[in-house]
Amino acid sequence: MSANSFYKTLAEESLICGRCGSCRSECPTFREIGWESATPRGKISQAREIFARQQRDKISPEFAKRITQCTMCGACTKNCAARIDLQTFWQELRGKLVEQGVAPQAYTAIVSNLKDKKNITNFANVTRLDWAEDMDEVPENLDQEPGAEVAYFVGCVSSFFPRAAQIPVAVVQLLQKAEVNFTTMGGEEWCCGFPLLAAGAAGEIEEFVRHNVETIQKMGIKTLVTSCSSCYHTWSHVYPKIMGKELGFRVAHVTEYLAELLQAGRLVPNELEETVTYHDPCDLGRNSGVFEPPRQIIRSIPGITFVEMPTHGMDSTCCGGGGNLQGADSKLADAIAGKRIAEAAETKANILVSACQQCEQMLEKAARKEKIPLQVMDVTELLWMAVED
C-alpha cells in the first residue's frame, strides 16, 4: 500500500474507477494482448461486477487468467487519475483467486515451497550460502557474525539460482574491498515474502516478516542492505506496516549503499571503456523511488559512456519478470522482455545493467533469443569489474 493510500476494500476501490483509461497507456500486458479485458480498467470493471455489485459470484476462467497476466509493475498506479491503490488491489484480487480455488498451479507451488522451506525453491534453507562456494575464499564473517553492523540480505533468487549467484559474489567482494563490517543471516534468512503477496497469500507473510525482523534485531544490525529490488521494496514498504512500527534499523538497496561508499572514497573505480545503458527495475525505481544511486555508480566509473533508454526512471518499461508472471504465463513474460531488450538495443550500448537479478535474467534471455549482442549484468558486477585489482 502506498504512503498516500486511502484503500479500504477491494469492492470500494473498484467503485472509484472513472473508466478514463489512463492506466492502459503504459500497461505492458495490454501492449502484448490488446484486449480491454487485459487492461487494468477492464480488470477493475470485472471486479466491480463481482465484488461491489454482486452481479456474478464467481471469477470466470478468463478473468482468472487476466488477473495473473500482470507483472505488478506499477505503471497503472502511476497513471491512475483517481489515485486508486492498484498495487494493493491486484494483490487482493489474487487473494480472491485463491479463495475461489482458481489460482494457477504456479501460485500453489510457490506458496507450498515457501511454507515448507521458507524460500521459493524446494532446497533446504540451510543451503542459502552455497553461492559463496564460487568465491576463491569464503569470508569468515559471512554467516551471522556477531558484532557486524551491516547485514546483507541476499534474497532467494541470488541464493539458490546459480546464474544470479554472481551478484552476491560481487556484492561481498565490494563490501570487503570497502572494509565494511558486514555479515549475512545465513540459513536464518527467510524469503522476504513478496512472492506470497503476488500469489494471493498475503495472510502468510506475517510469519516471514516477524522472523526476519526479529533475527536482524537480535543480531544488532544497524543497516540491512539487499541487492534484490523486490526484497528492498518489501522490507522498506511492507515490513513497517506489518510490524506496526519503524524497524529500528536502516534498510538500503545495495546501489544506495555502494553509491555512498563511492562518495566517501572507500571504493575507487578504474577506467572501463564501455557504453552502458540502465534498466530501472519497477520495484526499485517506480515503486520505491530509487533512481539516482545506480546511475551515480555507473557515472562514477571513468571511461563509461552512459546512454538512457527512451523510457527510463519513473516511465521505465517493465521487463516482464515480476508479479509471478513467469510462472503463470511465461510466453507473455518473454514477449514483454522482448520489447524491452529492443529498446535497450536502440541505445547502441554494449552493456545493459540493472539492479535486480530477475530483470537481468529476463533481459539476458531476451537478448539471447533476439540475437542482440548486448551483455546483461548487474550494476554490482559492473562496479566490481571496475574496482577489482
Add this chain to the structure above:
Amino acid sequence: MVRIGDWDFPEDLLYDRHNQWIANLDNKIRFGLTPYGLAITGDVLYLALPEAGAVVEKGSGCGSLEAGKWVGRIYAPVSGRIVQVNDEVVKQPGSIGKSPYSNWFAEIEPSESLDMTELMTINQLSDWLTEELKQDA
C-alpha cells in the same frame, strides 16, 4: 523408441527418477535430461555442471539447471569421476530443448564399484512414468 505419454524414449538407454537418461558407453557413463524432464522444467536458461576431474557420488547433486523461476538439481547417476563436460550445452542450454538426447550433460568414469541397480530399463521407466503421469493429472 518407446512412446510413454507424449514423449519418446530410446530402448537402449537407462533412466533414473530425476528424469535423466543414462548411456552406458565403453568405460564411461554419459547422461542428460529426458524430454519428460524438459517438459516439466521448461525452457532451460542456465546450466551449472561440475568441472572435469570432479568426483561425484551416485544420487547426490552435482549441478543445477534453471528455467525462469524454477531451479533444480542435476544428480550423478553413478559414482565416479567427471571426465568430460559438454561445454556446448553449458554455453547454449536452450539447445537441450531441441534435442535432449544429443545435448548431454557430462560423462562419468565410474568408480570400481559400479552400481546401476537403481537405474531403470525402458520397461521399468514405462511403469514408473505412467504412474507419475497419473498422479500429476
